[in-house]
Amino acid sequence: SVKTKKEKMIFQVEKLILEAKKSYDFDYVAISSAGVVDSNSNKITYTNSDYRVWTGFDFNIVAKNTNTKIAMINDANAAALSELVSKKHDSFVSITLGTGLGAGIVYNGEIFQGKNFLGGEIGNNLAFKNQKEKINEGLSFSRFNKKISQKFKIKSKTPSVYYYPKLYKENQNFKVLFNNYASKLAYWSFVIAIILNVDHVYIGGAFSFVDDFLFDKAKDIFISMQDDSPYKISFSK
Numbered sequence: 001s002v003k004t005k006k007e008k009m010i011f012q013v014e015k016l017i018l019e020a021k022k023s024y025d026f027d028y029v030a031i032s033s034a035g036v037v038d039s040n041s042n043k044i045t046y047t048n049s050d051y052r053v054w055t056g057f058d059f060n061i062v063a064k065n066t067n068t069k070i071a072m073i074n075d076a077n078a079a080a081l082s083e084l085v086s087k088k089h090d091s092f093v094s095i096t097l098g099t100g101l102g103a104g105i106v107y108n109g110e111i112f113q114g115k116n117f118l119g120g121e122i123g124n125n126l127a128f129k130n131q132k133e134k135i136n137e138g139l140s141f142s143r144f145n146k147k148i149s150q151k152f153k154i155k156s157k158t159p160s161v162y163y164y165p166k167l168y169k170e171n172q173n174f175k176v177l178f179n180n181y182a183s184k185l186a187y188w189s190f191v192i193a194i195i196l197n198v199d200h201v202y203i204g205g206a207f208s209f210v211d212d213f214l215f216d217k218a219k220d221i222f223i224s225m226q227d228d229s230p231y232k233i234s235f236s237k
Helices: 006-023 049-054 060-066 075-085 141-151 160-170 172-196 212-224
Strands: 028-033 036-038 043-046 069-074 092-097 101-107 110-112 126-128 200-205 234-236
Touching: 006 028, 006 060, 028 075, 036 069, 060 069, 069 075, 075 092, 075 101, 075 110, 075 200, 092 172, 101 172, 141 160, 141 172, 160 172, 160 212, 172 200, 172 212, 200 212, 212 234
Parallel strands: 028 069, 092 200, 200 234
Antiparallel strands: 036 043, 092 101, 101 110
């Protein structure tokens, strides 16, 4: 879980804003955050267990302390907005894999935030281990990566994902673990995509840093699930 104290984080955010104001003239500061973000009130209304300390925090306090207007959005929605700028697709879901699973949903060129800004909070579904484990937990790439680092004794300062290609080629146990994760990711990406009826799935967050040939394990499974179906959904980082 995140060890940074809320007070220290707030101080750092305010410090960054005040330092920036010395050099730049701007009207707004945009902040993206994990959790359920009420973009109207600039409050974080809910976070998973990794960020529980942030639940209920009002970023208007930061705005007041820095005399700056603030605009807030969920991090997965922010990722979706960045993909929307590319104009490659106008109806898609951007899945972010980190401490949990977040999804930014775009329909006809507009972010879908849903009622109470809960659109895209798909990770809260109970999906694994006889409906006792949430997708957030089963597809948390941070947890998977930590498990791999411990199991295969990776202690380098270099991110563990850079060891994945070698492990995949040389270690059968790792290969099984990774294929299982890739299969779960492909399955839930497909379920999400067909329910939302989008034409593309973007995968972001920490998983997007894996080597392309490993990423393609999930992609190939995702594409194969569309056999003998009316769906033609593309899948990429």
